Amino acid sequence: MENARRQFLQQSIGSLGVLSTSTLFDSARKESLIAEIHQAIRSNPGPNDEEFWGLIRQAYTVSPQLINLNNGGVSPQPESVQNAMIRFYQMANEGPSYYMWQVLDQGREPLRRRLANLAGCDPEEIAINRNASEALETAIYGIPLEKGDEVVLCKQDYPNMINAWKQREKREGIVLKWADHQLPTEDTARLVKGYTDLFTRKTKVVHITHVINWNGQVLPAKAISIEAAKRDIRVVIDGAHSFAHLEYNIPDLGGDYFGTSLHKWLSAPFGSGLLWVKKSRIEETWPLFANPDPATPDIRKFEALGTRSFPIEHAIGEAIDFQELIGNKRKQERLWYLKNYWSTRAIDIPGVSIGTPVSPDWSGAIALLQVDGKEPSEVSQALWRDYKIHTVAIVWEEIKGVRITPHVYTSLRDLDLLVKAIRQIASA
Numbered sequence: 001m002e003n004a005r006r007q008f009l010q011q012s013i014g015s016l017g018v019l020s021t022s023t024l025f026d027s028a029r030k031e032s033l034i035a036e037i038h039q040a041i042r043s044n045p046g047p048n049d050e051e052f053w054g055l056i057r058q059a060y061t062v063s064p065q066l067i068n069l070n071n072g073g074v075s076p077q078p079e080s081v082q083n084a085m086i087r088f089y090q091m092a093n094e095g096p097s098y099y100m101w102q103v104l105d106q107g108r109e110p111l112r113r114r115l116a117n118l119a120g121c122d123p124e125e126i127a128i129n130r131n132a133s134e135a136l137e138t139a140i141y142g143i144p145l146e147k148g149d150e151v152v153l154c155k156q157d158y159p160n161m162i163n164a165w166k167q168r169e170k171r172e173g174i175v176l177k178w179a180d181h182q183l184p185t186e187d188t189a190r191l192v193k194g195y196t197d198l199f200t201r202k203t204k205v206v207h208i209t210h211v212i213n214w215n216g217q218v219l220p221a222k223a224i225s226i227e228a229a230k231r232d233i234r235v236v237i238d239g240a241h242s243f244a245h246l247e248y249n250i251p252d253l254g255g256d257y258f259g260t261s262l263h264k265w266l267s268a269p270f271g272s273g274l275l276w277v278k279k280s281r282i283e284e285t286w287p288l289f290a291n292p293d294p295a296t297p298d299i300r301k302f303e304a305l306g307t308r309s310f311p312i313e314h315a316i317g318e319a320i321d322f323q324e325l326i327g328n329k330r331k332q333e334r335l336w337y338l339k340n341y342w343s344t345r346a347i348d349i350p351g352v353s354i355g356t357p358v359s360p361d362w363s364g365a366i367a368l369l370q371v372d373g374k375e376p377s378e379v380s381q382a383l384w385r386d387y388k389i390h391t392v393a394i395v396w397e398e399i400k401g402v403r404i405t406p407h408v409y410t411s412l413r414d415l416d417l418l419v420k421a422i423r424q425i426a427s428a
């Protein structure tokens with residue numbers, strides 16, 4: 001299917017004579033690197049096989065001037081994804097309404113199927129959109145609720161989602177109940193209780209952030225969903241930081257709605273995302289952008305966005321190729337290995353602690369660095385000023401520290417420098 005689509009697009013481009021020498025050179029270079037990665041995969045490389053991960057690094061266009069350890073904010077794309085986006089963009093500009101709506105958009109249903117395959121769900125439950133905020137706000141505003149209905153969420157959720165729920169509270173008189181987690185923790189019962197203690201007969205929705213962006217804490221989404229289902233409470237899952245990072249199938253989390261960005265861990269083009277809605281909930285959910293039949297059970301009703309970037313959407317396919325080439329499990333193991341590589345070394349430095357759980361069930365690539373007696377901004381500024389290591393300072397509720405997020409292209413040399421920098425900052 002994918003080959004047929006590629007062939008079709010290549011023929012369309014080729015017949016117009018736009019395949020320049022540099023495009024040919026780029027694709028030859030890309031193909032030889034991808035062939036090398038394919039070859040290396042045969043020996044089943046593990047999380048500490050630096051030769052293999054060095055090849056993965058080459059597939060990205062990593063800056064030699066800085067060390068980017070804020071991949072939690074947004075990921076860069078492998079060169080193959082960037083090139084696909086540019087190729088589609090140039091193609092679209094040859095005749096936008098023809099190439100976008102009649103040529104590129106032929107790839108929409110195959111893309112939906114590929115995303116569903118990656119997410120382990122039915123394609124009829126996947127809507128393609130622009131980011132996690134759009135996906136989750138579609139769910140948040142689309143769930144039919146009445147004045148007095150209660151929604152349980154937590155103080156550590158993402159601000160856009162908190163604000164969307166607060167807007168419904170102001171406009172419609174729904175009632176928000178707030179869990180307040182003490183993080184980090186590896187205590188499932190305590191985390192689940194944080195929500196169930198707030199459930200009442202009026203509770204209609206629980207909102208769960210699968211991986212807390214502030215410190216990388218994984219929440220037991222499935223265990224919370226099981227409790228919600230017993231009480232007929234709908235579950236909205238914010239998977240912005242877990243999709244293509246941790247290995248799972250979306251329906252197995254037990255939610256009713258799931259939203260994620262694809263420009264985070266999938267390394268798809270900036271401004272790409274997906275919404276998953278459980279089949280039985282599609283009909284009752286209002287689309288955010290109006291549709292001729294808002295009560296249709298067709299998931300495509302959530303895609304009535306008007307004109308948007310088709311080149312961005314369709315280059316998602318290339319990011320899926322890259323994800324599948326590495327494999328979800330291998331990627332998750334490497335990300336966890338990288339987090340542990342620097343954090344287990346840093347924790348031995350006097351005055352340094354890590355505000356993130358350690359075990360693989362409770363964390364992935366993201367970890368929070370804490371240095372006694374220093375404000376997070378002071379530490380992140382020193383990392384940047386003296387080492388050109390880019391991170392982000394976090395201060396949210398009780399969570400304080402510097403968020404360090406490597407990605408599959410991060411080298412151990414970069415992390416060694418990070419540990420050296422932490423040692424110097426902690427002793428200053």
Ligand SMILES: Cc1ncc(COP(=O)(O)O)c(C=O)c1O
Nearest residue numbers: 131132133134158213238240261
């Ligand atoms: C937990 C969480 N949810 C949602 C979002 C929103 O993502 P986007 O800005 O791509 O819509 C983010 C972004 O960092 C996030 O960390």
